[in-house]
Amino acid sequence: MMADFLKVPQQKRKDQKQLVLIKYPAIVKSTENALKTMGGIQQISSAHFNNHALELNHTPDNPFTSRIMAERKTQENVTSGTLHLVMKIKRKKSDPSVVKTEFLGMVSTVYSFDVMCDFQYLPLKKRIGTDSFEDLIPALIPTDISSALCWWTQSQAQSTPLFLPPYQFSRYLTPSTKILGRETDHTEKTRKAARSGYGQNLRVERKALSVTVLATDEFPLAPTQEAVDDALFRCKHDEPHRLLRELFEERPMWTRIGVVYRTRLDDNLLRCILQKYAFYIQSGPWGRLWCKFGYDPRKDKEGGLYQTLMVSFRQHGSIPERQRLKVSSDRSQTFLPTGDGVVEPVNYMYEQGKLPRVRQMWYCVTDVRLPQAVEELIGIVEAEQPPSPEEVRDRGWLPPSVLDRIRDLIKEDVAKTSIEIEEMINDSAVDEDF
DSSP states (O other): OHHHHHOOOHHHHHHSOOEEEEEOSSOOSOHHHHHHHTTOHHHHHHHHHTTOOOEEOSSTTOTTSOOEEOEEEEOTTOOSSOOOEEEEEEEOSSOTTOEEEEEEEEEEEEEEOOSOOOOOOOOEEEOTTSSOEEEOHHHHSOOSHHHHHTTTTSOOSSOOOOOOOOSOOOSOSSOOOOOOOOOOOOOHHHHHHHHSSSSOOOSOOOOOOOOEEOTTSOOOSSOOHHHHHHHHHHOOOHHHHHHHHHHHHHOSEEOHHHHHHHHOOOHHHHHHHGGGTEEEEOSSTTTTEEEETTOOTTTOGGGGGGOEEEEEOOOBTTBOSSOOOOSSOSOOOOEEEOTTSOEEEOOSSEETTOOOSSSEEEEEGGGEEOHHHHHHHHHHHHHOOOOOHHHHHHHOSSOHHHHHHHHHHHHHHHHHHHHHHHHHHHHHHHHHHO
């Protein structure tokens, strides 16, 4: 039945007018006043055809009221459910039992105000000795341009009555069935009381066991026993533990994307067991690196090879615009989809002639595989005097000029590679034209 009803000839459907239904949240006794609360017929038409929100204000003259927004639903292509039809009914004056019905069309758009409306009142003050009220709006805010221009200079015959407008409207448009309660007390005394007796929380407590240090802190020599036990409990398979153990035996410091690239372990699994083998350095020359327990790069001259270097790359078609590693957390986006849809980890090394896959990267100096960068490091080892312990703590073993030079070498190689790729693309396009 519904499908047969909707089979209207295309020519007739084009001639039909678009009918809009507004479910007004009140008993309408005056159509003019109802339209006024929504801004008038012109405002309603403008909001409808420009896809703007339809607002309703029960007291249009009250600037302190809270407007409510209508929910818009389109019913042009409805195949099931409720349909809204517009019918025109006429009764014969001589015989009211005779009714003539005319079908005007089907409603295409429905506006409904199924939300709360709060603070629907005017700032009033009751006059003394009478039952009438005084409107305080002209005394609280200017009502026209002339009164606004002289608002601060005019002399008031009497002081303006105090009126406190609502400082906060409802933050939710729909009523909530949630029950408010007291804020949770997380003190140790409360936790001990909750663990004993009735009302014990059976949820497993989530506790961060990884160690995070600053560049000026003492570096830990070994993980806590709690962290080791937790890692063994969460991952009972020996293979992930073997991969991480061999990785940090090969090299004492790694970026997180380097750990993921070499081990290919899942990020959730890595979060559980990495705390057993390394701690996280948050700031300084070795910031954003995972360091093996017992190793201190500030005391080892070879630690300069692991200093971090941040490089931002300019826009290129082969480097996604919005793909960049998050530097605010070590939980970076270490996996990116390739052109074939296969998810591959981001390479932690910079190799000559290869464009990076993200717009911003953190490299260890030793992971920059450029011949000129290696020459810069060799020159520093042969020429530079060893810095003082204070200088090592602040800027590392390598001077800032060397890091800037390596960063420039990376950007120059990226620019050169970009030009070569663009030339290859242009040459292939010319060949296809012929």
